[in-house]
Amino acid sequence: MSNNNKSLLSITQVRPHLFLAGYGCITPSLLKQYNITHAVDCTNLKTKPIPGLDKIEVPVDDNTLAKITQYFEPVVKFVEDAKQQGHNTVIYCAAGVSRSATLTIVYLMVTENLSLEEAYLDVNKVRPIISPNIGFWRQMIDYEKSRSGNAxxxxxxxxxxxxxxxxxxxxxxx
Structure with missing residues (x-):
């Protein structure tokens, strides 16, 4: 199995309290293994609730016209609130490649004051299969410009x- 296939089928730890994954990894046993109690669900699917999992939904399709910016700050707040309470959070979408990667990158930009480039490279280092769609890139670039004045x-x-x-x-x- 190639490393990319392994990445698709695994939960990636980005920070001690933050994980990135595809939907196939969101099982009670894996959540328990990583002590994950909070989740950001970017699948835009009707999914069964998992007992004990505090979840917010980001109902965005993975296409270049989808608007994801409106979820940047609520997701950052959700993950930070969980962290402050000592909880771990997973951000997941269908494959853990585009939507969830976008929100993970933005989280690092905001909470660690990283540039978009630094945050992308940091997440890419631990999960090389990430590839936000071009529409999400445009929105992250605009967000970085609004925060720092440059891209x-x-x-x-x-x-x-x-x-x-x-x-x-x-x-x-x-």
Whole structure:
């Protein structure tokens, strides 16, 4: 099994209190194994409640037109409140690649005062399969500009069929 397949089928610890995953990992046994009591559900699916799991929902589809910015601050607050109470949180979507990665990156930007580039590289280091969609990249770039006045990631267009975040090119060189 390739590392990417293993990542799709695993819960990734991003911080001692914060995990990133795909929906397939959200089982009572795995939540117990990682002592996870809180969850941010970005699947936009009707899912069965899990006893003992405090959950908020982010009903956003993974497409380039979906608006996710409105959930940035409520998710940060939810995760921070859980952390302050000594609880662990998992942020998950269908595969743990786009929606949940976006919210995890933003969480690090806000709580650790990281740039978008730094937060992306930090999450990518522990979960290399992350790949927010271009619409989410645009929203994260705009959010970073609104917070700091500048952007550390830009979307590069050219001969490519779609824009590519500049951080992808720097990551490939490293």
């Amino acid at each position: 550390t990631v830009e979307l590069i267009s050219g001969r490519m069929a779609r824009p590519v975040p500049s951080v992808y090119l720097r990551r490939a060189v490293c």
